[in-house]
Amino acid sequence: MKSGMQKGNSSTSPLLIDTHYWIWLQAGSRDRLTASNLEIVRAASIDGNLLLSAMSVWELGMLESKDRVQLHMSCAQWVQEALAMPGLTLAPFTPAIAIESTHLPGDFHGDPADRIIVATARVMNARLLTSDKNIRAYARQRHVRLA
Numbered sequence: 001m002k003s004g005m006q007k008g009n010s011s012t013s014p015l016l017i018d019t020h021y022w023i024w025l026q027a028g029s030r031d032r033l034t035a036s037n038l039e040i041v042r043a044a045s046i047d048g049n050l051l052l053s054a055m056s057v058w059e060l061g062m063l064e065s066k067d068r069v070q071l072h073m074s075c076a077q078w079v080q081e082a083l084a085m086p087g088l089t090l091a092p093f094t095p096a097i098a099i100e101s102t103h104l105p106g107d108f109h110g111d112p113a114d115r116i117i118v119a120t121a122r123v124m125n126a127r128l129l130t131s132d133k134n135i136r137a138y139a140r141q142r143h144v145r146l147a
């Protein structure tokens with residue numbers, strides 16, 4: 001098992017939120033999140049362990065440009081405000097993450113955004129909060145930890 005997959009204390013290990021969770025949190029769509037997920041995000045935020053992949057910014061831009069997400073302001077302004085969420089740290093797209101995304105173990109689909117988000121979680125030894133069925137299936141293969 002890759003070092004990024006070591007078990008860690010779930011309350012102290014970083015929490016990487018997937019793009020849709022970031023959008024839902026910023027948009028105030030609390031009805032899309034369970035109470036336990038909100039608590040996990042709150043605790044990670046307070047501990048300074050809440051992460052967002054830089055790829056999520058790209059993914060949001062793509063969704064907005066294709067009218068799959070409607071924002072009430074410019075995408076750049078929305079991102080600037082959303083990145084100011086207390087306790088949130090933008091996880092950079094590093095060479096290690098780029099390489100990891102091309103060498104994920106097991107069987108994982110080719111979507112570049114999902115691959116980079118999963119690789120970010122693995123490299124940063126973070127739990128991943130997602131409702132994406134493909135990523136959740138991949139986690140059942142024990143290649144990424146879910147929150």
